[in-house]
Structure formats: C-alpha cells, structure tokens
Amino acid sequence: MNETRADMEADPEVAPEVLKARFGRDIARDFDLDDPMFNDRFDEVLTFMVNKCPISYSKAGTGYHLVNTNEQVRRVAQDWRTFSSAKGYMPNRPEGLPYLMPEESDPPMHTNWRHKLNPHMSPKVIATYEDVIRKDCNVLIDTFIEKGECEFISEFGALLPGWAFFKNVLGVPIDDLAMLVEGVEQGTFALPAEERPAHMARVFTYLDTHLRWRATQPKRGDVIDTILEGVIYDDGTEAPWDHKVSILVDLTFGGIATTTFVMSSAIHYLAMHPEVRQQLIDDPSLIENAIEEFSRVFPPVIALGRTCTRDVEVAGTEMKEGDFVMLTWGAASRDPRAMEEPEKIDIKRETILHSTFGVGPHRCIGSNLARLELTATIEEWLRRIPEFSVREGTAPVYVTGFLRSMRELQLVWPK
Numbered sequence: 001m002n003e004t005r006a007d008m009e010a011d012p013e014v015a016p017e018v019l020k021a022r023f024g025r026d027i028a029r030d031f032d033l034d035d036p037m038f039n040d041r042f043d044e045v046l047t048f049m050v051n052k053c054p055i056s057y058s059k060a061g062t063g064y065h066l067v068n069t070n071e072q073v074r075r076v077a078q079d080w081r082t083f084s085s086a087k088g089y090m091p092n093r094p095e096g097l098p099y100l101m102p103e104e105s106d107p108p109m110h111t112n113w114r115h116k117l118n119p120h121m122s123p124k125v126i127a128t129y130e131d132v133i134r135k136d137c138n139v140l141i142d143t144f145i146e147k148g149e150c151e152f153i154s155e156f157g158a159l160l161p162g163w164a165f166f167k168n169v170l171g172v173p174i175d176d177l178a179m180l181v182e183g184v185e186q187g188t189f190a191l192p193a194e195e196r197p198a199h200m201a202r203v204f205t206y207l208d209t210h211l212r213w214r215a216t217q218p219k220r221g222d223v224i225d226t227i228l229e230g231v232i233y234d235d236g237t238e239a240p241w242d243h244k245v246s247i248l249v250d251l252t253f254g255g256i257a258t259t260t261f262v263m264s265s266a267i268h269y270l271a272m273h274p275e276v277r278q279q280l281i282d283d284p285s286l287i288e289n290a291i292e293e294f295s296r297v298f299p300p301v302i303a304l305g306r307t308c309t310r311d312v313e314v315a316g317t318e319m320k321e322g323d324f325v326m327l328t329w330g331a332a333s334r335d336p337r338a339m340e341e342p343e344k345i346d347i348k349r350e351t352i353l354h355s356t357f358g359v360g361p362h363r364c365i366g367s368n369l370a371r372l373e374l375t376a377t378i379e380e381w382l383r384r385i386p387e388f389s390v391r392e393g394t395a396p397v398y399v400t401g402f403l404r405s406m407r408e409l410q411l412v413w414p415k
Helices: 005-010 016-023 036-040 042-052 070-078 109-121 123-127 130-142 152-157 160-170 174-189 193-214 223-229 241-257 259-272 274-282 284-297 367-384
Strands: 055-058 064-067 149-151 304-308 312-314 317-319 324-327 397-400 404-408 410-412
Touching: 036 042, 036 397, 064 070, 070 312, 070 324, 109 123, 109 223, 109 241, 123 367, 130 152, 130 160, 130 367, 149 152, 152 160, 152 259, 152 404, 160 174, 160 223, 160 241, 160 259, 160 367, 174 193, 174 241, 174 404, 193 223, 193 241, 223 241, 241 259, 259 274, 259 284, 259 367, 259 404, 274 284, 274 367, 284 367
Parallel strands: 064 324
Antiparallel strands: 055 064, 149 410, 304 324, 312 317, 397 404
C-alpha cells in the first residue's frame, strides 16, 4: 500500500493534538531536524514518520518538506531534473556557507566531476588501502588496550576514518586532522546556525592552501592531481579554482564526518549484545552482512535536500517550484513496505535495502572506503578485544541535525 498525504490526515494517530501529546510537537506538520527531542527520541521518530507520514513538513526557517518512504525517496533522488541539488542540501542554509561540489550540483556538471573522481574510489583502488587501514586500527588499539578502557570516539572512532582518508586518498598530514574534524563538526552542528560558516571557512582556507601547495609539486597520480587537472564543462569553460577547492572540501567532509557514526554505533551495539558479538567471532563471514545492517539502522546522513524546479506532486502532496525537499534517508531505510521487521537489527537478514549511501546520481562516492574501514574495525577490534561493554552508569552522547553524530562512548573490558 502506498500511503498519501490524505491517508495520513485521516489517521487519528497523526492528529495534531495526539502528536503534540506524544512528541511535544506536531512532527507531521511542524517537524524540525534540530529539535533536541529528535536527538533524544531518534529511532522512535523515524519509525513513526516512515509508517505514518509519507510526507511531513517543517515550519523551521523558510520551511521544508520531508519525504520519508523508501519508494518516494528513491523516486525523488533519481529525478534530478525536477529535484535539483544545485541550491544545496541543507535546509535554511546560513548565509556565507559555500556550496560543496560536486554534491551540490546537477548533471552534466556533477557527472563530469564524478567521471573524473570515481576511478580513485573504485573497489580495486580502495582494496589497496586495506593493509594500512588494518595497521592503523591496531596502532590505535595499542594506545589503550592495556588500560582496559577507552572513550571510543576520541581514541578511535573519530581518528581512524581521518587517518584512512588523509593517508591513502589526500596525502594530508594527520597532525592537522583534529582541526579539520572540529571545523567540520562545528560547521555542521554549531548553534546558532549562523556560526557555522566561520567554522567551515577554516576548512576551506586550509584545503585551499594545501591545494595551492600541491599545484607546485611533482605529480603523484592521485585524486588531488585529478582535481587540479579539473574538467571542462559542457559550455566549454574550465572548472574554476573555487570549484576545485570545493571538490576537495566535499571529499574531506565525507571522509571524516560520516563513517565514525556507523562505526561507533556498531561497536556500541556489539557491546550491548554479547550474543551477536559472539556470532561474529565464531563466524567472521557474517561481518560483511552485519556492516550493511549496521549501516541501515545507524545512518549518519539523516536527510539531504533538493529544490523543486517545477510544481510537482509527491505522495499526494503538492510541492511548488522553489520548495525545499529533504530526502529522509534514515526513515526510508526503515520502511516496512520494503522489508520485513525493519525495526529489528538482524545481521543475518538476507536482503538489506538501505539508503545510507544515498540513491541516484549523487550516491556517496566514498562507500567502498567506508565499508573497508568498518570491516577492518570490527574484525580487528573483535580479534584484540573480544569481550567489552559500556561503562556502568554511562550512555552514548548524540547530536542530531541533518547528520547524526555520536560524541561519547565509554567502553571497558577485562585487563
């Protein structure tokens, strides 16, 4: 059954007064990605939205629609002519925040860049990084394993993706990782939102400087050389310098801002479910499937936006030219119309349909690297620290907007 806006309005569970009593606000007609309630009741809200609200709406700022079902999210994501990325993926974008290429562009400009960049992120190329990434996993584990405890985010989860990306893809010194992680985090979650551009500006300035320096160096045949080489757009013009810097920022943003959440959530889940942990230890062949399931239920990218280029109807909701539309990847991956018992985490699930890496032409370019990082982390962690749990009296600390991040996870294990 494909529910529409009319079906939602007829459902007594979605009546405004009922939603306000349950969630503190009418999440069907007045949702807000930045509401602390969403952070605290994340799973409950997403499950409710995908089941009861095929399209919801936010009055925050200038307002935006949210598309929540698997079928409609995929439809919108693949129709870039009607739902454009060129005006950004962030609702109520703060003034002064630069656009990120190629993510915030449409074909053919987007396609030109992706054709140039994709070879550097292919499965064959990413596979050559495995030994370095596994070594880095163990270098990090070595720093705390004898203590019998760690704060996973700061001592592992926030470091490994950056190390993997900086060492293998960008060739940027890992000594600068902390500054860039802070810039990306604050550029994404800082409140008030008007403070975010200043944080992102530091990231742009650093990577602009690095790109200019690399332009003076012998070629290495890496992704930065490809960015410097640039592309010719369909109108015959060469990609300008600011587009090249933006490409580098976009890759860096994706490389350090998303994988950490899936990784830390997977480790947290295994800490809380020793029976599943033992299944993976006994049968490591299950890890590949487990990673897809963890990616499905722990989405770091909750929703990304598009702008309507014409009047259009989605699931019975009229959207006007210029309306902003968020594709709620996190809800679509929990759609009971697309899989059985989506609220259940099942590492043996046969068909895992998820939108964590996106859908359509803007699908995540770094998905192969993310999967390798997750595989190495789970395999090496379970090999070195097979028994671990969450420190008594503590719980993970999260922050949520259009992205979701875990800020703290205290773990302990027998010395």
